[in-house]
Structures are given as structure tokens and as C-alpha cells.
Amino acid sequence: MTFSVAIEKxxxxxxxxxxxxxxxxxxxxxxxxxxxxxAGKTLTMQAIAGLIRPDAGRxxxxxxxxxxxxxxxxxxxxxxxxGLVFQDYALFPHLTVSQNVGFAQKRGWRSQxxxxxxxxxILASVHLExxxxxxxxxxxxxxxxxxxxxxxxxxxxxxLLLDEPFSALDSELRxxxxxxxIEIRRRADIPMLVITHDxxxxxxxxxxxxxxxxxxxxE
Amino acid sequence: xxxxxxxxxxxTLKVASLATIFASILGIVVGxxxxxxxxxxxxxxxxxxxxPLVLPPTVLGYYLLVVLxxxxxxGAWLMRTFGVxxxxxxxxxxxxxxxxxxPLILRAARAAFSEVDMQLENAARSLGATESEVFFRxxxxxxWRGVLAGALLAFARAMGEFGATLMVAGSLxxxxxxxxxxxxxxxxxxxxxxxxxxxxxxxITAVVLLIAAAQLLQRTRYSKP
Numbered sequence: 001m002t003f004s005v006a007i008e009k010x011x012x013x014x015x016x017x018x019x020x021x022x023x024x025x026x027x028x029x030x031x032x033x034x035x036x037x038x039a040g041k042t043l044t045m046q047a048i049a050g051l052i053r054p055d056a057g058r059x060x061x062x063x064x065x066x067x068x069x070x071x072x073x074x075x076x077x078x079x080x081x082x083g084l085v086f087q088d089y090a091l092f093p094h095l096t097v098s099q100n101v102g103f104a105q106k107r108g109w110r111s112q113x114x115x116x117x118x119x120x121x122i123l124a125s126v127h128l129e130x131x132x133x134x135x136x137x138x139x140x141x142x143x144x145x146x147x148x149x150x151x152x153x154x155x156x157x158x159x160l161l162l163d164e165p166f167s168a169l170d171s172e173l174r175x176x177x178x179x180x181x182i183e184i185r186r187r188a189d190i191p192m193l194v195i196t197h198d199x200x201x202x203x204x205x206x207x208x209x210x211x212x213x214x215x216x217x218x219e
Numbered sequence: 220x221x222x223x224x225x226x227x228x229x230x231t232l233k234v235a236s237l238a239t240i241f242a243s244i245l246g247i248v249v250g251x252x253x254x255x256x257x258x259x260x261x262x263x264x265x266x267x268x269x270x271p272l273v274l275p276p277t278v279l280g281y282y283l284l285v286v287l288x289x290x291x292x293x294g295a296w297l298m299r300t301f302g303v304x305x306x307x308x309x310x311x312x313x314x315x316x317x318x319x320x321x322p323l324i325l326r327a328a329r330a331a332f333s334e335v336d337m338q339l340e341n342a343a344r345s346l347g348a349t350e351s352e353v354f355f356r357x358x359x360x361x362x363w364r365g366v367l368a369g370a371l372l373a374f375a376r377a378m379g380e381f382g383a384t385l386m387v388a389g390s391l392x393x394x395x396x397x398x399x400x401x402x403x404x405x406x407x408x409x410x411x412x413x414x415x416x417x418x419x420x421x422x423i424t425a426v427v428l429l430i431a432a433a434q435l436l437q438r439t440r441y442s443k444p
Contacts, residue, residue: 051341078345
């Protein structure tokens with residue numbers, strides 16, 4: 001598995017300008033994008049997922065080009081098969097845990113069946129089988145994080161993107177969930193890109209680390 | 220006495236319900252089309268679409284007559300194609316009420332849609348949802364409270380609609396005479412007893428609707444019972 005990112009985007013807000021100019025590639029299972037907040041990590045992730053459009057550049061996962069400004073290729077977000085775990089989890093508040101996890105499986109107008117075997121087994125893998133019918137508002141921070149991870153994995157992504165996955169959790173829980181995540185990732189065998197500003201994440205995940213500062217990669 | 224007060228009530232409920240349904244469908248579609256980003260063109264479009272709310276109902280009625288009347292381009296077309304005229308019919312009253320109520324649902328829907336966390340819509344996209352799936356499975360279910368509040372206002376506006384309805388549909392007892400028109404008619408005829416009955420019926424209907432609405436709006440807690 002390899003992926004490569006080389007993008008540029010200029011952003012303007014309140015007369016300040018921010019230039020995102022990211023260029024990195026990786027061929028390891030785990031890649032960590034490390035840098036202070038405001039360095040452009042989340043923007044990079046959104047560009048990979050297809051939620052924002054870079055001004056120029058190219059994004060490819062394996063041999064599949066997701067974005068290429070020179071060839072005017074822009075695969076829409078829904079067809080990128082990139083699983084996202086948002087910093088604030090972004091769980092659907094009106095759906096139960098199993099409906100959240102099964103979201104990608106239900107297509108079109110068909111009713112959202114409560115649970116199928118696959119959803120069940122994914123929930124079991126994150127130790128949430130007893131919460132299948134709970135709503136996100138009933139869950140603790142750690143449980144929500146697990147649901148977000150399960151939901152992303154259930155969509156069978158080719159690449160998993162995690163934005164500051166543990167920033168909302170206390171340090172004890174962080175260590176526990178980090179170990180869980182590493183284990184779940186290995187079993188699901190999905191390469192992942194983790195965004196973090198936490199040096200202890202970098203140490204724990206290993207793999208390749210890409211340092212980011214002020215919109216660009218620093219060597 | 221009672222039975223001939225029931226006729227305008229049922230007519231009012233029929234006209235207001237249909238008008239609310241039409242106004243809601245259109246308001247939801249246009250509210251979604253206007254989107255969450257503000258721009259000069261979008262704001263101008265919204266202002267123009269809000270005109271029915273701020274114009275005097277008689278002006279609205281006048282324009283509806285211009286459009287729907289025998290000489291109007293829709294009225295003439297309806298006459299040519301189907302041989303029907305909407306003037307002085309309860310269907311005409313539905314259109315007048317729908318147009319008057321439309322801005323309320325449009326503004327409520329647009330505001331409700333733009334309050335939905337964009338991150339949730341993005342999450343749905345990244346899970347493979349098409350734009351219409353994002354709308355029907357995420358945006359609308361999360362915004363329905365605001366949309367419903369707008370629909371209730373629209374219904375109230377449609378129930379109380381007077382000026383435009385009078386000009387388009389007239390005040391034909393049993394055919395186009397809704398509660399508000401019947402009350403005016405009774406007062407003008409000096410029939411205080413009938414006016415009283417109709418006013419009380421209006422009041423009870425409004426209270427029942429408000430209670431029902433409060434119940435509906437209360438029932439959404441996304442949490443295990």
C-alpha cells in the first residue's frame with residue numbers, strides 16, 4: 001500500500017493568508033502527520049477525503065488517482081473509499097450506534113434495518129455490542145470514539161484517516177484506546193494516516209512520521 | 220346553527236392543510252437550493268421570495284388574479300388545456316394561502332438546514348452517500364424540528380388568510396367561504412351569534428393545534444428512553 005499527496009491551496013480569512021503546500025508519500029501501514037494545531041493537518045486530511053478541493057496538485061492511493069489538477073481528475077468524496085474519524089467524531093445524533101455503524105451499508109430509500117451480522121461483528125470488535133441500540137448522546141467520550149472508528153471501518157475504506165483521534169480523551173483512556181486502535185487496524189488490515197499534535201502518539205504508532213509546520217512538510 | 224359552522228371549519232382545514240403541504244414541499248426544495256452559503260444573489264432571491272409575507276394580502280391577491288385570471292398566462296393556459304378556471308374555487312383559495320404561507324416555511328427551512336453541522340454531512344459523504352442521501356438521511360432528519368416549526372406558522376398563516384383568498388376565491392358560502400371570511404360575513408350581516416360561534420371554533424382549533432405541535436416538537440430526544 002502506498003499513497004502520495006502533493007497539493008497546494010491558498011486560504012484567506014480576515015485578511016490573513018495561509019498557504020497549504022503539502023508534499024509527502026508513504027508506503028507503510030501507519031503514517032503519522034505530526035505538527036502543532038493550525039499547521040494545516042486537518043486541511044490535508046479533508047483534501048485527501050475529497051471534502052475540500054486543492055488549487056493544484058495530485059493525490060493518489062495505491063494506483064488510484066483521487067485528484068489531479070493537471071488531468072482534471074476529481075473523484076467525489078463518496079467514491080474515494082477513504083474512512084474518516086473526525087476529531088469530534090461527527091456521529092449522527094439521530095441514529096443509534098448500530099445505525100451509525102451500518103450507515104454505509106444502507107443504500108437509497110430502503111429502511112435502515114437495525115442490525116445485520118456484519119454491523120454486529122464490527123461492534124463486537126470495538127466492545128460495543130451491548131450499546132447497539134443506544135444513541136451517541138448516551139455514550140462516553142471513549143465509546144463515541146470507538147463508534148466513529150467502527151463506522152469508518154464498516155465502510156470498507158482503502159485508507160483510514162484519523163484526525164486527532166484521542167484529543168478529547170483523558171490520558172489513561174488515551175493509552176488504552178491507542179492500543180485498541182493499533183490492534184483493530186492490524187486485524188482490519190487497512191492502512192491509516194493519523195493526525196496528531198501529541199508526541200506520545202508518534203512514539204506509540206511508529207511507522208512513518210511526517211512533520212508539518214505552517215502549511216508545509218519539514219524534513 | 221352548529222352544522223353550518225362546521226362547513227367553513229372543514230373547508231378551512233382542507234384549504235390550510237393542502238396549502239401547507241404545497242408550501243412546505245416548495246419551501247423545503249427552494250430552501251435547500253438556496254443553500255447555507257450567503258451571497259448577494261442568494262440574498263436577493265430570498266428577499267424576492269419573501270415578498271408575499273410583507274406585501275399587503277390584497278396586492279398578493281391582485282397579482283394572483285393577474286396570473287390566474289382568464290387573461291393571465293397560467294389562467295389562460297389552464298382554460299385552453301383543461302377548460303378549468305381557478306378563480307372563485309376552493310382550489311384557488313389553496314393557491315392563495317400557499318403563496319401567502321410559502322415565505323414562512325422557506326425561511327424556517329433554510330435556517331434549519333444551515334444549522335445542521337456540516338461535519339455530519341461530510342461524514343455521510345465520506346461513507347459513500349450521494350447528495351440526495353445526505354439530504355434525506357442526515358440534513359432533513361436533523362432539521363425537521365425547524366422545518367416543522369415553519370410548517371406550523373405556515374398553517375396558521377394559511378388558516379387566517381383573508382385578503383388574497385377573498386380576491387381570488389371570493390366568499391361563497393359552502394364553497395370558498397373559510398372561517399375568517401365567514402366571520403367577516405357574519406359580522407357584516409349583524410349575526411353576532413354566528414360570529415361568536417365561528418370565533419370560538421377558530422380559537423379552539425388554534426389551541427388544539429398548538430398543543431399538538433408542542434407534543435410533536437417535544438418528542439424528539441435522541442436518547443434511550
